[in-house]
Amino acid sequence: MKIGIVGYGRMGRLIREICLERGHTVPLVVDPNLQQAPHRSALADDLARANLNSVECVIDFSLPEAVLGNIEKYAENKTPAVIGTTGWEDKRDAVQTLIDQSGSSLLYGSNFSVGANIFFAMTARLAELINHFPQYDMLMHEFHHRHKKDSPSGTALTAAEHILQNLERKNEIQRETLQRSIEPQELHVTATRGGDIPGLHMVLADSSEDTLELRHTARNRRGFALGAVLAAEWLHGKQGFFSFDEYFAEALR
Numbered sequence: 001m002k003i004g005i006v007g008y009g010r011m012g013r014l015i016r017e018i019c020l021e022r023g024h025t026v027p028l029v030v031d032p033n034l035q036q037a038p039h040r041s042a043l044a045d046d047l048a049r050a051n052l053n054s055v056e057c058v059i060d061f062s063l064p065e066a067v068l069g070n071i072e073k074y075a076e077n078k079t080p081a082v083i084g085t086t087g088w089e090d091k092r093d094a095v096q097t098l099i100d101q102s103g104s105s106l107l108y109g110s111n112f113s114v115g116a117n118i119f120f121a122m123t124a125r126l127a128e129l130i131n132h133f134p135q136y137d138m139l140m141h142e143f144h145h146r147h148k149k150d151s152p153s154g155t156a157l158t159a160a161e162h163i164l165q166n167l168e169r170k171n172e173i174q175r176e177t178l179q180r181s182i183e184p185q186e187l188h189v190t191a192t193r194g195g196d197i198p199g200l201h202m203v204l205a206d207s208s209e210d211t212l213e214l215r216h217t218a219r220n221r222r223g224f225a226l227g228a229v230l231a232a233e234w235l236h237g238k239q240g241f242f243s244f245d246e247y248f249a250e251a252l253r
């Protein structure tokens with residue numbers, strides 16, 4: 001496939017490598033801050049100047065403040081898009097409407113690593129079990145590198161949604177530092193930023209007797225990049241609004 005990469009930072013560079021390893025071409029790279037283009041001819045400094053018709057799909061790992069404007073351009077142009085950029089989760093419904101109305105296709109995911117998606121499935125199952133045992137409370141914490149813009153991470157929020165869907169006694173995410181005790185219906189989801197940590201997520205079920213702990217530790221960013229390219233291959237020829245969960249559920253069959 002001819003794949004365009006939007007956002008040529010830590011993730012975009014890896015995605016280009018994996019596209020080439022898997023036999024795709026990358027005729028377009030879009031990034032306003034790019035110093036060194038992989039091929040000068042493939043470079044555009046913004047999407048308005050980019051030739052989206054030169055690609056069959058784009059993979060967007062840019063920034064939260066840029067991604068919604070980018071998605072409008074993909075929809076206008078009916079360019080299939082894989083969105084890895086996080087930090088826009090509260091606009092999900094509006095984006096789905098835009099994609100459905102435009103007849104385009106888009107797949108998004110807060111975490112494209114296969115291991116993280118196994119972690120989501122285990123989190124859902126743990127919450128389902130804990131539902132039967134009132135002595136346990138559930139909570140989440142995550143760590144990421146010092147450059148990360150959004151907090152808590154999209155991955156943490158996705159795992160938290162799995163808890164809310166399966167644990168009847170929790171119905172809201174509390175992401176602030178609390179100067180009071182936590183209410184029973186609140187799920188505390190907290191974050192620490194520093195170093196170069198590619199992502200560490202922990203889900204705890206805690207009682208006065210013991211602690212159950214699920215942990216996903218990303219070792220590097222390649223797992224995310226590979227998942228994004230696999231998702232682009234899966235999206236080819238499809239129309240509509242998809243999440244990585246749907247790709248993953250199909251992969252499990």
Ligand SMILES: NC(=O)c1ccc[n+]([C@@H]2O[C@H](COP(=O)([O-])OP(=O)(O)OC[C@H]3O[C@@H](n4cnc5c(N)ncnc54)[C@H](O)[C@@H]3O)[C@@H](O)[C@H]2O)c1
Pocket residue numbers: 006007008009010011012030031032033034046047061062063064066070083084085086087109110111112113224
């Ligand atoms: N879904 C996942 O599995 C996953 C995994 C890792 C990171 N992420 C997310 O991907 C995004 C990028 O992460 P990163 O670590 O590569 O960040 P990064 O800061 O290294 O790279 C982002 C790049 O986007 C560029 N950019 C800014 N505005 C742009 C625009 N309008 N159009 C195109 N490019 C633009 C920046 O110049 C920068 O080079 C973040 O939102 C991060 O949370 C998602």
